Amino acid sequence: MDLIQLKLCDIQGRLFELSLQAGYDSEDFMKRFMRSKVARDLDSEYNRMQWAGEEYLLEEFADECPQTQKDNAQYDREVMYWAGYLYRYWHILTNEPSREIYAQASAKTMNTNYLMFHTMAPELAIEDLKELHQQKKQSKKQKLRKPEQQI
Numbered sequence: 631m632d633l634i635q636l637k638l639c640d641i642q643g644r645l646f647e648l649s650l651q652a653g654y655d656s657e658d659f660m661k662r663f664m665r666s667k668v669a670r671d672l673d674s675e676y677n678r679m680q681w682a683g684e685e686y687l688l689e690e691f692a693d694e695c696p697q698t699q700k701d702n703a704q705y706d707r708e709v710m711y712w713a714g715y716l717y718r719y720w721h722i723l724t725n726e727p728s729r730e731i732y733a734q735a736s737a738k739t740m741n742t743n744y745l746m747f748h749t750m751a752p753e754l755a756i757e758d759l760k761e762l763h764q765q766k767k768q769s770k771k772q773k774l775r776k777p778e779q780q781i
Contacts, residue, residue: 631722638680639718642672645684645691646714647707652688655702656710657737662695664717664732673721673728705741712748713740719752720759734763 649659663669668691671679679687692698705713720731739762747755 631719635722638672638722639715641684641687642718643711643713643715645687646710648684648688650704650707650710652692653700654704655699656705656741657703658699660713660737660740661732662698663691664728666691666694668694669728672718705737706744708748709741709744712744713737716740716752716755720756723753723756735759739763 646660646663649656649663668679668687672687674680679690682690717728717731717735720726720735721728724731739759743759743762747758750758
């Protein structure tokens with residue numbers, strides 16, 4: 631990971647922190663952001679949005695997603711920075727789109743696992759989050775199969 635890529639991670643981390651100052655509900659912000667055009671632009675190999683600061687990115691997000699909830703539950707500032715940073719790092723590492731990353735690690739998952747994962751190297755945290763996602767998928771499949779087996 632080069633310095634420019636790490637800077638993009640830092641900008642997205644600060645963007646997620648800034649969402650708290652703007653009063654956004656953390657879960658709704660994270661969900662809508664990771665599915666937004668702004669996130670897709672950041673996912674691009676090169677896009678002018680990658681050179682914008684977090685304040686500008688938040689304005690673009692607000693214009694795109696005005697229905698995002700405000701004044702509800704907010705996560706800790708540290709959780710928000712870590713989640714934003716790690717989501718961008720994940721994209722750079724795997725080239726998976728932000729939308730797909732969020733499908734594997736929702737806001738609740740990031741908040742729940744922050745204490746265990748935030749001190750890990752980002753690559754290890756991502757690997758563990760992917761493993762948790764696979765375990766959840768397996769568990770759902772097994773629950774769906776059990777009724778069939780009882781018949």
